[in-house]
Amino acid sequence: MSGNIQLDAQGRLRHFLTIEGLNRRILTEILDTAESFTGVTAQQVKKVPLLRGKTIVNLFFEPSTRTRTTFELAAKRLSADVLNININASSTTKGETLLDTLRNLEAMHVDMFVVRHAESGAAHFIARHVAPHVSVLNAGDGRHAHPTQAMLDMFTIRRVKGPDFGRLRVAIVGDILHSRVARSQIHALNLLGAGEVRVIAPKTLIPVDIEKLGVHVFHRLEEGIQDVDVIIMLRLQRERMQGALLPSEHEYFRLFGVTEEKLARARPDVTIMHPGPINRGVEMESRVADGPRSVILQQVGHGIAVRMAVMSLAMRAGGVPDEEREAS
Amino acid sequence: MSQRIRIRGGRVIDPAADIDRETDVWIGGGRLLAVGDAPPEGFEADFEIDARGHLVWPGIVDLAARLREPGAEHKATIASETRAAVAGGITTLCCPPDTTPPIDTPAVVELIRKRAQTAGFARVETLGALTRGLGGETLTEMAALKEEGCVGVSNARYPLASSLVLRRALEYAATYDLTVFLHPEDHALAAGGCAHEGEVATRLGLPGIPAAAETAAVAHALALIEHTGARAHFCRLTHARSIRMIARARYDGVPVTADVAIPYCFLTEHDISEFDARCHVRPPLRTAADRDALRSALASGAVDALCSDHQPHEPDAKCNPFPMTEPGISGLDTLLSLGLRLVDEGVLDLPTLVARLATGPGDILGLAQQGAGRLLPGRRADLIVIDPDAVWRVSPETLLSAGHNTPFMGWELRGRVTHTLVGGRVVFERRPEPN
Numbered sequence: 033m034s035g036n037i038q039l040d041a042q043g044r045l046r047h048f049l050t051i052e053g054l055n056r057r058i059l060t061e062i063l064d065t066a067e068s069f070t071g072v073t074a075q076q077v078k079k080v081p082l083l084r085g086k087t088i089v090n091l092f093f094e095p096s097t098r099t100r101t102t103f104e105l106a107a108k109r110l111s112a113d114v115l116n117i118n119i120n121a122s123s124t125t126k127g128e129t130l131l132d133t134l135r136n137l138e139a140m141h142v143d144m145f146v147v148r149h150a151e152s153g154a155a156h157f158i159a160r161h162v163a164p165h166v167s168v169l170n171a172g173d174g175r176h177a178h179p180t181q182a183m184l185d186m187f188t189i190r191r192v193k194g195p196d197f198g199r200l201r202v203a204i205v206g207d208i209l210h211s212r213v214a215r216s217q218i219h220a221l222n223l224l225g226a227g228e229v230r231v232i233a234p235k236t237l238i239p240v241d242i243e244k245l246g247v248h249v250f251h252r253l254e255e256g257i258q259d260v261d262v263i264i265m266l267r268l269q270r271e272r273m274q275g276a277l278l279p280s281e282h283e284y285f286r287l288f289g290v291t292e293e294k295l296a297r298a299r300p301d302v303t304i305m306h307p308g309p310i311n312r313g314v315e316m317e318s319r320v321a322d323g324p325r326s327v328i329l330q331q332v333g334h335g336i337a338v339r340m341a342v343m344s345l346a347m348r349a350g351g352v353p354d355e356e357r358e359a360s
Numbered sequence: 361m362s363q364r365i366r367i368r369g370g371r372v373i374d375p376a377a378d379i380d381r382e383t384d385v386w387i388g389g390g391r392l393l394a395v396g397d398a399p400p401e402g403f404e405a406d407f408e409i410d411a412r413g414h415l416v417w418p419g420i421v422d423l424a425a426r427l428r429e430p431g432a433e434h435k436a437t438i439a440s441e442t443r444a445a446v447a448g449g450i451t452t453l454c455c456p457p458d459t460t461p462p463i464d465t466p467a468v469v470e471l472i473r474k475r476a477q478t479a480g481f482a483r484v485e486t487l488g489a490l491t492r493g494l495g496g497e498t499l500t501e502m503a504a505l506k507e508e509g510c511v512g513v514s515n516a517r518y519p520l521a522s523s524l525v526l527r528r529a530l531e532y533a534a535t536y537d538l539t540v541f542l543h544p545e546d547h548a549l550a551a552g553g554c555a556h557e558g559e560v561a562t563r564l565g566l567p568g569i570p571a572a573a574e575t576a577a578v579a580h581a582l583a584l585i586e587h588t589g590a591r592a593h594f595c596r597l598t599h600a601r602s603i604r605m606i607a608r609a610r611y612d613g614v615p616v617t618a619d620v621a622i623p624y625c626f627l628t629e630h631d632i633s634e635f636d637a638r639c640h641v642r643p644p645l646r647t648a649a650d651r652d653a654l655r656s657a658l659a660s661g662a663v664d665a666l667c668s669d670h671q672p673h674e675p676d677a678k679c680n681p682f683p684m685t686e687p688g689i690s691g692l693d694t695l696l697s698l699g700l701r702l703v704d705e706g707v708l709d710l711p712t713l714v715a716r717l718a719t720g721p722g723d724i725l726g727l728a729q730q731g732a733g734r735l736l737p738g739r740r741a742d743l744i745v746i747d748p749d750a751v752w753r754v755s756p757e758t759l760l761s762a763g764h765n766t767p768f769m770g771w772e773l774r775g776r777v778t779h780t781l782v783g784g785r786v787v788f789e790r791r792p793e794p795n
Binding site: 037052129130131149151152153154156157173174175176177212215239240241242244245 | 557558559561562563564565566567568570634635676679680681682683684
């Protein structure tokens with residue numbers, strides 16, 4: 033049902049909009065391809081010519097520096113031409129519709145759009161309306177999906193813990209309700225066969241029926257991180273910390289902030305992850321963020337390799353023959 | 361001018377008069393003269409409609425159809441939509457007050473009436489605004505709106521400022537014997553939402569509207585309706601628990617009625633699937649259990665009316681990421697055939713369907729005496745002839761509404777109107793398609 037729009041007739045990746053509806057083979061292919069690209073970054077000349085002559089447009093309707101930068105670097109290391117277009121919400125309200133914007137850019141013979149948008153479903157919408165040869169990569173749509181972030185997290189977990197997800201118990205802590213990252217991580221972990229996926233938050237931050245995505249819900253951090261192998265923290269938006277969702281940063285940290293002391297309940301070799309940027313003293317204490325079990329900085333580095341992998345795979349499905357790929 | 365017409369040999373169904381048999385209907389002077397095998401004395405037909413093998417019903421009374429005029433003529437017009445209405449078997453439709461400007465002055469009522477008369481298809485009734493500009497604070501001149509012809513008052517989907525405003529509005533409307541049409545939605549609970557708060561919204565990351573947004577508003581309104589003794593109608597119920605609460609209140613003697621819109625009898629949150637904006641409606645499509653509860657309520661009479669909740673849009677309105685699209689489904693063309701599908705699926709029998717599509721809504725609008733939704737001798741001859749076996753596919757070519765925004769696009773439906781009479785005049789006739 034879902035996800036078919038993402039695949040071409042041969043079942044290969046054409047768009048990358050959401051993890052949902054993909055399969056383990058594709059996710060593993062992304063991870064393996066990313067692995068092959070990690071060498072590129074270490075080279076003197078940090079480039080491969082895979083996407084030479086291709087034009088990639090970073091179409092950002094929501095401000096972002098970190099994600100956009102890693103997509104840009106990934107595209108440049110694949111030798112593509114990159115155009116960054118930041119459209120703030122106000123200019124779309126001036127009359128030009130999203131589709132108008134898209135058509136105008138398409139006329140410039142774009143091969144791939146990397147899209148970030150504040151509304152859930154925006155990447156699907158764009159994928160449905162682009163020309164047949166154009167690929168769309170979702171760089172975050174509303175609360176729906178952020179699949180490349182989830183894949184770089186999977187990449188990180190695989191590097192640290194090995195390829196057998198089946199023996200892993202993973203806990204995601206924080207604002208699940210508003211998080212596109214959490215939704216994509218849940219799908220990815222389940223597709224890769226994780227032993228157990230847990231989400232931990234107060235009831236105000238857990239969306240209804242989240243269990244149906246294949247997670248166990250915990251409302252107490254101490255119980256939720258019991259014996260887990262991986263803890264993924266989510267960023268808590270500051271504007272959500274006051275008002276009806278949460279009473280205060282202080283209470284959140286006291287109950288859901290990860291500290292060295294609380295970590296004693298997790299497995300001794302527990303890995304700590306966070307998509308960044310961290311609110312130190314809210315989501316976790318600095319001792320945890322900077323401690324030996326934290327892989328937060330590695331995550332950032334993996335972002336480029338994973339995005340290179342997704343870009344090159346989606347472009348292949350778009351028509352670059354395998355021989356050419358292997359020759360380059 | 362008006363002709364004498366014999367509608368011959370159809371299966372005539374009027375639950376209000378307990379008629380369900382093959383017989384003739386006799387029309388003259390714009391009025392229904394008689395239902396029966398023998399013509400009224402001295403009757404000589406100018407022409408005859410052969411209805412053998414067909415159904416003959418009172419015309420459908422649709423409690424909610426946005427005509428988009430005045431204010432949004434790029435979506436549809438009174439002429440385009442009333443024409444689609446009669447082709448769909450709807451002879452009377454009720455226009456909610458959320459036009460631009462809203463129906464909060466007699467001038468707007470008059471404008472809509474005149475445009476409808478000029479178009480000459482379906483009858484158009486209006487609901488006046490409950491508050492000025494639908495702003496939720498100051499009551500409208502309801503007595504004047506009623507004198508101009510409004511059949512009820514409503515604040516459409518706009519919030520009222522407080523419980524006090526609702527209380528006063530109920531009291532004031534009751535003073536002039538006006539029914540208050542309520543769209544039960546707690547606006548704070550629904551704020552920002554665009555899909556039912558449930559499995560699908562969680563999966564797609566769509567901001568949710570909880571079922572409690574409806575039940576909390578129903579409970580709140582019922583308390584004030586009971587307190588004021590005003591007559592009220594609940595529009596577009598979607599949730600099983602709201603229906604139970606209203607059934608309970610009715611059992612206790614509270615004067616309330618209720619309707620459901622037909623898309624909610626077929627579609628659920630799962631039809632949104634991959635962000636299908638055609639399924640973006642307000643209130644949102646809910647669960648399969650809710651859909652089944654609505655169907656049962658139609659069968660049992662716990663809800664009185666089934667309406668189209670027609671909201672035609674231009675294509676651009678649905679051409680955006682899901683949350684940014686405008687809610688609503690174009691429904692005049694499909695109301696009757698989808699209703700018949702409920703009969704095919706064993707949800708209702710035909711007389712009950714006529715009761716929900718015609719009799720019930722006619723009563724809710726207070727038009728029973730005039731014969732709306734009934735075959736009442738001496739009253740308006742608004743009736744339809746239906747070929748129950750005609751199969752058609754919903755497509756841009758078969759839709760007459762200016763709005764093609766329907767998730768039923770592509771569905772194959774059974775049952776089509778062959779003749780529609782309004783005031784004894786044939787306003788629509790479908791020629792048999794060449795074989």
